[in-house]
Amino acid sequence: MIKLDSKIPEGPLAEKWSRYKTGLRLVNPANKKKIDIIVVGTGLAGAGAASALGELGYNVKVFCFQDSPRRAHSVAAQGGINAAKNYRNDNDSIYRLFHDMMKGGDYRAREANVYRASEVSNDVIDHFTAMGVPFARDYGGSLDTRSFGGVQVSRTFYAKGQTGQQCLLGTYSSLNRQIAKGTVKIFPRRDMLDIVVVEGKARGVITRNLVTGELERHSAHAVVLATGGYGTVYYLSTLGLGSNASAAWSAYRKGAVFANPSFIQIHPTSIPVLNDYQCKLTLMSESLRNDGRVWVPKEKGDKRHPNEIAEEDRDYYLERRYPAFGNLVPRDVASRAAKERCDAGYGAGDTGLSVYLDFKDAINKQGEKAIRDKYGNLFEMYEKITGVNPYKQPMRIYPAGHYTMGGLWVDYNLMTTIPGLYAIGESNFSDHGANRLGASSLMQCSGDGYFILPNTISDYLADDIRTGKIPVDQPAFEEAEKQVADRIQKIMDVGGKETASSFHKRLGKIMWDYCGMRRDAEGLKKGMELLIQLEEEFWKNICIPGTDKELNQELEKALKVADFFEVGRLMCEDALQREESCGAHFREEHQTETGEAKRNDAKFAYVAAWEYQGPKAKPILHKEALEFKYVELKERSYK
Amino acid sequence: MKKSVINLSSLSQKYVMALAGMFLMIFLIFHLATNLLMLAGDGGKAFSEAVTFLTESPLVKIMEYVLFAGFLIHILLGLVLQWHNYRSRPVKYHTRLRSETSTFSRFMFHTGVIIFVFLVIHLINFFFIRLGWVAQPDHAAHQHDFYSMAVVLFQNPWYTAIYLVSFVFLGFHLKHAFQSSFQSLGLNHTKYTPVIKVIGIIYAIAISVGFAIIPVYFLFFY
Amino acid sequence: MNFTLKIWRQKNANAKGSFQTYPLKDVSPEMSFLEMLDYLNNQLIARGNEPVTFEHDCREGICGSCGLYINGRPHGPQRSTTTCELHMRDFKDGETIVIEPWRSKAFPVIKDLIVDRSSFERIMHAGGFVNVNVGCAPESNSNPIGKLIADKVFDAAACIGCGACVAACKNSSAMLYAAAKIAQYAMIPQGKVEAKERVDKMVKQMDAEGFGFCSNTYACEFDCPKGISTDFIALMNREFFSSKACKQKHA
Known part of the structure; x- marks a missing residue:
């Protein structure tokens, strides 16, 4: 059985990282050339890590399923990236950023990791600026910032509503630079289907070439997963359609423990579902809540046109319930409040599953131009999708599955429980606790990739300077490839009637209904049962046209969906054991009289890390106790 | 992969094309200015004097070669570009491109070909005589008596028609060419580019109408 | 809404492609263009045919994956819109929609509507x-x-x-x-x-x-x-x- 060791260094919080770093072993430049590293995923974390490792002189192989690294889903992050620069003189500091993240995460994250993420945030901004990322600037030419949900300072750097795109393209450019230098080799259009573990160490991956359908073996001295989150478990989510859990899941199956799977953020401001064939929910950046006011009609089932509903007939429920933070409460709180209103029958639109986000006051006060400058592209996007002009009438929004705080368990080095296997960015669990604050995802991904992993990985690789190339013709690779090939064959052989998307949709519905924004024990048990039934049905009735030896998008989808059944089950399992409400995880059984989340620090101040025991067996739960020395655990109040 | 028939980068070719075009546009201004002297109403005296001055000036003699080079480069490069561009999309679209672009810009090659055909006719009519390739018409007093040649030529309505049509296409070609050459040379500015575009339109109209007046004048008013 | 779709089908990079015509009924005007293709693909799969392969990911106009040449216009008839942001309400009921891959020597077709960029x-x-x-x-x-x-x-x-x-x-x-x-x-x-x-x-x-x-x-x-x-x-x-x-x- 695995024993968790978080390897959190001793010493005062503010000095942990710098002290620890100096103690890490290095690999000398001549030896770096002898070491191969595989990076899977080319989002902010993956591309950042690959380029940073390339700069150091390692041989890096980087994989992505898209045709270009530039299309990784970091590209879709809108609002911004946090850093404790204190450019506004609003008394911001690394400690305050740390504190906000701890509180925002409802005290379910590691202090040391969160502090480190805050610490490197300033370096991240400097590095992006140096790479030419066009952050918004004020007239004097300095970087501009804006405020974001859950905090009272203005520390979010942004590039219109396309901050993720600009940061990713900056990272992509640094990756390209290394590709040109030959230190990084890029393998696009590859799905990673399995990790290869040799003598207990991660030594390679099995990938499928998505164009030819061939399985390929790649070996390395260390493997870094930067494969993002599993939010598509809900089918309808703000993620890209290709985003999936399979890479992380294959690591889980090979023995990497998976932490806090049920912590999954439901973003409060996405465009609501408009038709039955919809397979994607588009996010409207949280930054909109800076100027937009959220409301529903005061009267149940008031179906009047929003512009006709008079001021006194509107219920600005966030301002009413949370006067201190108003419309800028954290995401989990805003999402639940919206769901509460809609469930109570006050929702807007035909379906009653949406609330209004109104810019009338902001436009009256600041002028349409000011609003256009800040959010122009988001407003355009909204109009394109819905056909409604948000300058003239309020937007309709509804919560949607968005970000997974849970992920592969990693220690302070960002290494999973499989030696040599690292997880960075959204694919690990480390920095956001039970809820992520807006704009700290880009920050964490870039910090992990550029500034943390390159330091910690050398400590592990220092033992590998004499290992030499890892041959791919050894039994572990053969076996892994055979397993993958068998799985593909099995899925191709079913020859059923139902498409992968259809199964995915049904799966998503189960997850949304039973393991979504509000959960209870009965529902979670029911959900697990339904998942088992659906999985059985899947293996009897999945239909995949074509062959596996060609570009076959249906096969790609089916392989991803096949893993989601297990992901969903583990989510339910985790949600069930956590008999408290914290952050994004809300148990009906555990709430205050006013309907706020009720945490139980005495019993649940731990990371729930699950160890795989086989496809049908119940996984083993390991608990990593969380120690809080620098923050006081308080009820998270935004009132 | 071979870039193009000529070993110059795409942008260098674009530069040369634009420079040659700009030079030709300047030439057109001089050409038109000289031609308009035909309308002085003095039986071509002023015009002939100008022509004599020009043909005897050594500078103009040199410029004549430069002009030929300019035409040659512009035409050959045009062909090369067209060929290269044709090859860069080996499988064509089934539906015609419907992007809204200026019609003139899309048909630069086509108008170019028409202008080239016109140029050949024009050279036969006026220039080859001087080289002795074409017999000097009887009524012309000497090799450089372009005025008499023009008088005779444009009293033929067919020639007048050919010239007029060609000038229309020349106008089309120039309308795009003027601002396009600035763009190609990178002479672009948010403040001045709109002005350049307007000047381009005025220039194109002025040149084509200016040249057109002469055959019309000789056909109807002489 | 009903449409007639004329779509370029090509098995792989080396195969010779051709246009196939698919009538499509009961399309909701709320569907995005790609959702309409998903809808078509569902029907094709149900009939035992191979679905139309096209590239897409974020479906919110930012990743740049999708790119179809629709009725003579890259990304279709709307300006400043990617294919995934295009909606069927922008088309006329009964219209014939011709869908082609990007065409360029530098963008060879990989399969159907996917090109190698x-x-x-x-x-x-x-x-x-x-x-x-x-x-x-x-x-x-x-x-x-x-x-x-x-x-x-x-x-x-x-x-x-x-x-x-x-x-x-x-x-x-x-x-x-x-x-x-x-x-x-x-x-x-x-x-x-x-x-x-x-x-x-x-x-x-x-x-x-x-x-x-x-x-x-x-x-x-x-x-x-x-x-x-x-x-x-x-x-x-x-x-x-x-x-x-x-x-x-x-x-």
Whole structure:
């Protein structure tokens, strides 16, 4: 059985990282050339890590399923990236950023990791600026910032509503630079289907070439997963359609423990579902809540046109319930409040599953131009999708599955429980606790990739300077490839009637209904049962046209969906054991009289890390106790 | 992969094309200015004097070669570009491109070909005589008596028609060419580019109408 | 709504492709264009046929994966819109919609409507970056950049690399794509240092990929889903000239 060791260094919080770093072993430049590293995923974390490792002189192989690294889903992050620069003189500091993240995460994250993420945030901004990322600037030419949900300072750097795109393209450019230098080799259009573990160490991956359908073996001295989150478990989510859990899941199956799977953020401001064939929910950046006011009609089932509903007939429920933070409460709180209103029958639109986000006051006060400058592209996007002009009438929004705080368990080095296997960015669990604050995802991904992993990985690789190339013709690779090939064959052989998307949709519905924004024990048990039934049905009735030896998008989808059944089950399992409400995880059984989340620090101040025991067996739960020395655990109040 | 028939980068070719075009546009201004002297109403005296001055000036003699080079480069490069561009999309679209672009810009090659055909006719009519390739018409007093040649030529309505049509296409070609050459040379500015575009339109109209007046004048008013 | 779809089908890069016609009934006007294709694919699979393969991912107009040539226009009839953002309400009921892949020598078809855009990647490898190592960055505000320039830089940087500019150009030229990146870096102090070598290398690579030449029709700007201006092409031309004119020999 695995024993968790978080390897959190001793010493005062503010000095942990710098002290620890100096103690890490290095690999000398001549030896770096002898070491191969595989990076899977080319989002902010993956591309950042690959380029940073390339700069150091390692041989890096980087994989992505898209045709270009530039299309990784970091590209879709809108609002911004946090850093404790204190450019506004609003008394911001690394400690305050740390504190906000701890509180925002409802005290379910590691202090040391969160502090480190805050610490490197300033370096991240400097590095992006140096790479030419066009952050918004004020007239004097300095970087501009804006405020974001859950905090009272203005520390979010942004590039219109396309901050993720600009940061990713900056990272992509640094990756390209290394590709040109030959230190990084890029393998696009590859799905990673399995990790290869040799003598207990991660030594390679099995990938499928998505164009030819061939399985390929790649070996390395260390493997870094930067494969993002599993939010598509809900089918309808703000993620890209290709985003999936399979890479992380294959690591889980090979023995990497998976932490806090049920912590999954439901973003409060996405465009609501408009038709039955919809397979994607588009996010409207949280930054909109800076100027937009959220409301529903005061009267149940008031179906009047929003512009006709008079001021006194509107219920600005966030301002009413949370006067201190108003419309800028954290995401989990805003999402639940919206769901509460809609469930109570006050929702807007035909379906009653949406609330209004109104810019009338902001436009009256600041002028349409000011609003256009800040959010122009988001407003355009909204109009394109819905056909409604948000300058003239309020937007309709509804919560949607968005970000997974849970992920592969990693220690302070960002290494999973499989030696040599690292997880960075959204694919690990480390920095956001039970809820992520807006704009700290880009920050964490870039910090992990550029500034943390390159330091910690050398400590592990220092033992590998004499290992030499890892041959791919050894039994572990053969076996892994055979397993993958068998799985593909099995899925191709079913020859059923139902498409992968259809199964995915049904799966998503189960997850949304039973393991979504509000959960209870009965529902979670029911959900697990339904998942088992659906999985059985899947293996009897999945239909995949074509062959596996060609570009076959249906096969790609089916392989991803096949893993989601297990992901969903583990989510339910985790949600069930956590008999408290914290952050994004809300148990009906555990709430205050006013309907706020009720945490139980005495019993649940731990990371729930699950160890795989086989496809049908119940996984083993390991608990990593969380120690809080620098923050006081308080009820998270935004009132 | 071979870039193009000529070993110059795409942008260098674009530069040369634009420079040659700009030079030709300047030439057109001089050409038109000289031609308009035909309308002085003095039986071509002023015009002939100008022509004599020009043909005897050594500078103009040199410029004549430069002009030929300019035409040659512009035409050959045009062909090369067209060929290269044709090859860069080996499988064509089934539906015609419907992007809204200026019609003139899309048909630069086509108008170019028409202008080239016109140029050949024009050279036969006026220039080859001087080289002795074409017999000097009887009524012309000497090799450089372009005025008499023009008088005779444009009293033929067919020639007048050919010239007029060609000038229309020349106008089309120039309308795009003027601002396009600035763009190609990178002479672009948010403040001045709109002005350049307007000047381009005025220039194109002025040149084509200016040249057109002469055959019309000789056909109807002489 | 009902439509007749005429779609390019091609089994793989080497196969000979052809158009197939599919009538499609009961399309909701709320569907996005890609959801309409999903809907078609569901029906094709149900009938035992192979679904139409097309590239897509984010479905919110930012990743640049999707790119279909629809009725003679890259990304369809709406301006400043990617294929995934296009909705069926923008089409007329009963219309015939012809869907083709991007066509260019530098974008060979991989399958059905998917093309290989790796030529774009190689242009970026040639110089689409600032040479700065992790750890060498100065304080962010040590290089002030005026708001007007910063906004312009953003406009250039907004490119999503979809390839619509090439698809829209009658010459299938990639100038707008290359220019956007060249301009983005040429306008800011961080990128100016190596602006001359950058433009030189990127243009060279662009030519080597077999893209056509620019003849300033500005179709690229018209059909760019992000509305990137051809002013940046002029800027690139200028940069290129100064690079050629001021080229220094290495000692």
